[in-house]
Amino acid sequence: MALLQLDNISVAYDQQYILKDFNLSLEKGQLLSLLGPSGCGKTTTLRLIAGFLDAKDGSFRFEGKDYTRTPINKRNFGLVFQSYALFPHLSVYENVAFGLRIRKVKDDEIRKRVMKMLEIVSLHGFEDRFPGALSGGQKQRVAIARALVIEPDLLLFDEPLSNLDANLRVNMRVEIRRIQQELGITTVYVSHDQEECFSISDKVAVMNKGVIEQLDHPSVIFKYPKTEFVGRFIGFNNFITFTERQADGDAVLLTVNGLPFRAKKVPGMSAGMKGAIRPDDLLAGTENEISEGPNVLDGTVKVSTYLGRSYQYIVETALGEFTVNKEMLSPFENGQRIRLLVPPEKLVLVD
Amino acid sequence: MKKRYLYMLLMPGLLFLTLFMIFPLAATVGSTLFQNGQFTFSHYTQFLTDAYFLEILGTTLLVSFMTTIICVAIGFPVAYYISKLPPRGKSILLALAIFPLLTSSVVRSFSWMIVLGKNGLINNALMGIGLIQEPLSILYTPTAMIIGLVHLFLPLILITLVGVMENINHDLVEAAQSLGASRFSAFRKIVVPLSIPGLIIGSILVFVGSLTAYTTPALLGGKQRVISTFLYQNAITLNDWNAASAIATMMMIITFVVIAIMNKAAAKFNPKG
Structure with a gap:
């Protein structure tokens, strides 16, 4: 059975539908990308899964339980933002420890888990720095560590690399894929960059106007787009x-x-x-x-x-x-x- | 233009400040330290051992602290609400909040006298519904001063807080929530510490404003003196300029001490603020 399932979800702002009768399912351990131009509804889908948006209609099931009305803070999903959203008044250590402190984990346990996570994202020795003193790539690693340390049931990325320069983007996406596979964590990844999506995903959903035009393995989409939109988007000119x-x-x-x-x-x-x-x-x-x-x-x-x-x-x-x-x-x-x-x-x- | 000539742009302002602020201040402070050509602290010891003066000082500090605390308590949630509004609603509410600043404090104090007096709105209403038998004495007490000063200074704290709060990236609150924080704890752990700089500036403005306010305490405080009215009395009624200068110097010192304490506190709550 699918780990995550969106059934006939509709989301509307001011009478205007952004998603209508939207369906999506995802297996455990997979990395699914939502790919599409801006305004296609990919970020809306992500925010709906995260719990920032309420569906007008439809249901969202996760591990067989109804999550449609579950508040954000009860979902245990890790989120990585395009803006990194690091807490500027907290050190790297405290940023990563934030979710554990909320969960009232004991101090020595926090220390162990934060240090291990900083090791995984190659930021050992940065724990006392403040976000203002980090480069873009380092900030993104902290954001990833912060989302992962709570051992989330699902990891969500919202265009995490679009604020980085080209070389760093390539390095970071390899890094993201490595960490995702190492921890076997189910992931939804939103991007408008097809190369980025294709290189790291088990499955890619190409979206247009609130609808998934094609959902398949990246190599299948790359060779055999199903619609003209998908074709154009991935370079069939x-x-x-x-x-x-x-x-x-x-x-x-x-x-x-x-x-x-x-x-x-x-x-x-x-x-x-x-x-x-x-x-x-x-x-x-x-x-x-x-x-x-x-x-x-x-x-x-x-x-x-x-x-x-x-x-x-x-x-x-x-x-x-x-x-x-x-x-x-x-x-x-x-x-x-x-x-x-x-x-x-x-x-x-x-x- | 060469860089050193740029300093010339500072000259008019600097000259003005030196002439009309630094000199008078130095003269004021200097005059309090001498008597008959002799260096002495007697002006200060005289005040600091005078029970009447100490009572006035206590009342002033109490009124200023209460005003600041109430302004923060009311202003913080209101500022947060305003900072989350779309631009149009934000500017309307901010304009409304600033509106009281545009009326003279004399006019405002007189309207509070009508509201708070023995035959005022509040007493009539409370007696009308039978909650009290005798009219309460609110007017001419420190409470009346605090009410008037809160009304006067609330806009200041609102403006500074809204300015800081609207610059807090909403992603931060969402990130905190995604990490398990409830709305309230996200507010407490993210929004509050990041608002500290605005809170400190706003609080200093309100505190110093309350400490030095004259019209409102003079009209609403009745016989109850505060430092500024006491200073006026010494200077104008008693014509004792040395005493008035000593009081003024003490007001300045209190102001600096309070600002220093608040900045210390700010540094503790928000090390990277």
């Missing part, structure tokens, strides 16, 4: 809207404007009429390199930009503009006629 579709063995035959396309059939494939492909998966070449045929489009280079590892071209075709990345020594010129090949196994059909 090119879309083709087909007019005809029919099955053909382990392939799907598609047509638009009389142009034939093939796509490889995969289990659970969408029945939609839209094809999506990443700029990295699209092949580009001169008319000599790619011959005419199915899955091929003629086009003209409109814009070219240098990405470092490759060049990126915006190509004007009969089906609209396509974005394609290609590693090459001497780039195509603007206005040059080229051909685009859509590899059938890389063309993903979405709703």
Whole structure:
């Protein structure tokens, strides 16, 4: 049975629904990310689980018990905030000890647990500092230690890394994953950064307008987005809207404007009429390199930009503009006629 | 502009302060330490051994302390409430809170006389519903002074507290709650210590204000003297300027001592404040 279960939850501000009939479940020990643009309802979902928001309708069950009306301080969930929310008037030690003091744990027990937790987040020796004297990464470690020391039943992260610089972000997310797996703690993680979510999660829920568009293992979402929104969000910049579709063995035959396309059939494939492909998966070449045929489009280079590892071209075709990345020594010129090949196994059909 | 010329900007203010504040203060304090050209503490020992003066001093300190405590007790929850309001509601309530500051303290004291007097609103109401048979004497007591001073100084503590409280990140309260703190203990362990700087400044303003207030105690206190009215009496009625100067110096010393104690207390409650 699922550890955490949201059933038909609705949340509204001023008559406006942020979540409507929202469902989510999570197994013990897993790290689930809620991924989506701002305003998609991911933070609302997190705040609802934490207990800061009341659901208008629906129920929230945790370990089989009804938690819908349980006050925040009775939930025993650890929370890590985007702003870190360290208590500025307390030392690092007292910040971490806060939850234990509330629980009236004995002093020597507190000492033991706080020191062990500071060890885990690699902040040994910082216990007498005050938050004002810490760097962003150190603050976030204290926040994590403070949330973990109470041995929470669930750990909640609200965009914990977005105030850190790029290098630190990568280090910290590895750290978060390490601690989460070491302690085997069930975690809900909110972020708008897909790389961050994909790298640390067991499951990712991509959200849009208060609805989960797709919930799956990160590698499945990365390869096979189910909807156009998910596709766009994770970098499928090119879309083709087909007019005809029919099955053909382990392939799907598609047509638009009389142009034939093939796509490889995969289990659970969408029945939609839209094809999506990443700029990295699209092949580009001169008319000599790619011959005419199915899955091929003629086009003209409109814009070219240098990405470092490759060049990126915006190509004007009969089906609209396509974005394609290609590693090459001497780039195509603007206005040059080229051909685009859509590899059938890389063309993903979405709703 | 060169940096050293920037100091020139300080000159008008500095000159004004030196001429009209530092000199008079030094002259006042200096005059209390000499008698007939001889250095002496006799002005002070004379007062500090005088039972009447000590009683006035006691009343003044009591009135000031009570005013401060009541202002804090009333002001703290109100300030917290105001600081949590959306901007519009906040500015309306703050304007209402400051409104009493815009009326003259003479007018306010007279209205309190109407309310608190033997035939005043309170006594009439209490006798009307039969709670008391004889009118209470509230007017011309320290209680009346405290009521008038609380009314006068409450806005000061509200403004300073709201200023500090609205800068407390609400995430901190939520973090405390997520760690198991009830609303009340989150308030006590997070909001209160982080409000200490505002509380100290507000309390100092109220205390010093009450200690030196003249109009309100003069009108509401009747025969009951406080230091400021006693000082006025010595200077104007008895024309004893040396005594008045000694009283003024003692008022200053009390003020400094109280501020020092409060700052010490603040440092203890909020080491990083």
